[in-house]
Amino acid sequence: MSELCYLTAAEMARLVRTRQISAVELLEAHLDRIEQVNPRVNAIVTLVAERALDAAKAADAREPEGALHGVPVAHKDLASTAGIRTTYGSPLYAANVPDKDDLIVERLRRAGAVTVGKTNTPEFGTGSHTVNEVFGATRNPYDLSRSAGGSSGGAAAALAAGMVPLADGSDMGGSLRNPASFCNVAGLRPTPGRVPAPSEIAAWYTLSVPGPMARTVEDLTLMLEAVAGFDPRSPYSITEGFRRDPEQGVAGLRVAWSPDLGGLPVDPETAAVTATAPGVFERLGARVEQVDLDLSDADDAFRVYRAWFYALSFGELDGLGPNTAWNVERGRHVTGADLARAERLRSGLYQRMAGFFDTYDVLIAPVSQVPPFPVEQPHVSEINGVRLPDYLSWMRSAYWISVLHAPAASVPAGFTPSGLPVGVQIVGRPFADATVLRVAHAFEQATRHGERRPPL
Template sequence: MATLAVASRVAVGEDRRVSELHYLTATELARLIKTRQVSAVEVLQAHLDRIEEVNPRLNAIVTLAAERALDAARAADATLSEVARSGAARSGAARSGAARSGELPLGPLHGVPVAHKDLVDTAGIRTTYGSPLFAEHVPDQDDVIVRRLRAAGAVTVGKTNTPEFGTGSHTVNEVFGATRNPYDLDRSAGGSSGGAAAALAAGLVPLADGSDMGGSLRNPASFCNVVGLRPTPGRVPDPSDLAAWYTLAVPGPMARTVDDVTLMLGAIAGFDRRSPYSIKEVFAPEPEQGVAGLRVAWSPDLGGLPVDAATAAVTAAAPAVFERLGARVEQVELDLSGAEDAFRTYRAWYYLLAHGDKSGLGPNTAWNVEQGRRVTGADLARAEVARSRLYQRMAAFFDTYDVLIAPVSQVPPFPVEHPYVGEINGERLPDYLSWMRSAYWISVLHAPAASVPAGFTPDGLPVGVQIVGRPFEDARVLRVARAFEQATGHGLRRPPL
């Protein structure tokens, strides 16, 4: 692979220098590319070099589309050259009194590398869904999120690892094996967007998409010290001819900073008439007003869940941060009763619908399908009532509070060879799902939720805090997340690779 043809440090201000291109933010890379201080090809090559150096230890990117990405980066640079020539021509025309209007459009992510989760269809690029059943599958069209990122100018680098069909919060499958945590290679990167989170933390890409049913954006972000946003369902459309009304699973953005997540969300959000609950409102970030005066509810255990002592100690520091920033923080006794039944019932129903006709499934997916075979009409009716009552109860809760903060995960990253967490604080858990209740109970609320780096355990393992907002107030969640990020700086700590 060719080496990077630019200096490893790029000046971005009179008195400030930044580290290697592969650890610059997407926001900064987009600016440098557009101002032609660095080319899209140089940026991509820096990331390809980083992938070659680090990915064999992580197994985060499982299908690399290097040549295709280089073609796209060259095209991005060619467009910039044409824009420059067009600008020069317009300047000359203006001086001669014959100025022309209009210019070539540049998207907000022009030339910025991005990786797609291996659940997302990418035309011409292998997409396995983490399943041996699709080990050599190559789609003939892109999913919506891929099309929108490309329209914004992003350059597709490849696909990130995921458990089979995104099943579980530990990224391992029979096609590619396990993804390892950049902060400790003996630990899990979380899941199901674990490949994306590990790739971001290690500097393999500045942006990655993910998806979240029971915490699959938030849990790996917490485990890998990056930022993941579960948007309000419908904010990022995901048209389906199988389960068009299913709102538990949503696509969303991941990055190393809140600003980059906000930038990416602006590119992928937007109405799509093929999605029946797609949001028509145009997403726009809130002004940077901090959090002074906001009413923040703090729940250390989301209503009685077991939380590992090391995780609890890290997240317990979050309320004081918000108080120093001027927010009014109150510890609450949270009532999320009904979330467990609603989530498990709808999840089981969906797995039967999506995968009940497949044979040769892995154990986790097969278990979920079997749970689906047991769901009755009465179960669905009960789950709908439980979820409806919970939604109204939380609507009243958010009349009092602007956001809720809580742990993302109940444990820190666990050993990579373990299939899941079997106990917390000595309490045995009944199945492989139970250790992620702190994330999937929130999934039922139809609310936006972000995972933001909150600190590290004494062993150096990342822990995230979860910021949950009112439905449709994604911008408020990101504003609060940014204030916390800027006040703490935990996300700046890089893995020892």
């Protein structure tokens, strides 16, 4: 059963489609795995086993329709799921049961996926460490004393532990990429609008995007094909459908390598692992050049936009946790001049990076500046001797990229001497999601780090 749970989603879909296994058999294997390991990891916080069995039986009773027919999937507890508890990681919504699905959930269901439950997240996705007052902390399957990252930490841990082959995540400042890096799985922050996220209060907000998470890049691509596509409720929704890059490999591609994104502090163990990535690309035939970037304008822009969004989204709520309340309070002090400055900084950075991507096909860099830290630790306060001013600062390597409006993947890059996973970040020009996935797949196939399973 464990071996079945570690097949790729593509292989699971093929086996169900050709009737070599049933959707019920596949689901039961995963439910057994969840029962075995989830009490130690705390990744899936709402399990809907009976509902999932009904869906699997229905899948077996009809002809295969979508690309994910009969494949188990879990949804982040920020994504609304009709008839399934959705808490957003907040005690304020501990008993909340939505009456409709978010678009990404709806599209996965249409593709034939079977929902098994919801994955843990910090309150309203606030922070890159998955812990909340409703369900507690999610632990890293590779070392249960360590953080699984966040805010899609439950999704990443569930994938790594073999509880599901696919999971959706979301990413504002690294919330999809960081836990993928921490848990040795793959995740894609798509170009904003690739996977639409309709909103009734912040329809034009482009920093936060939903995206796919999986154990392999091929499965990321399969899932992206299922959830991408135009939706008129999102004003910046990309009109053309997603298409895979027909090219294979990276021979001849121009790869920019930045070990610290322009002077950010990086833990020595993380730096040592990510420093192996340029050599991999060179052996694959890419032209690699170390670059000296200046993305510092992204810091102010990100913080202003984020604070404004938090005040808009959660400013009317009482009883918020400290991290969410901290962001809301800063949002209440954002002025028109602040927003004008942020827009000017972001626009200038976008144009400079447009020129950068005229020279390079992709940028590679660390996903996170540190390896997984102790699960009891609220956040990282110091990196390589550099004190950090607040709980956000340790994720600048991820949230600076968010400001670029660019697709970015996290792919397993290796392990620290103590066996903690480290990911490499692959960033492409805006709208070049297919190129990013192509490069990520080539790196994954050359290194095979993602095949190392956690010692559960």
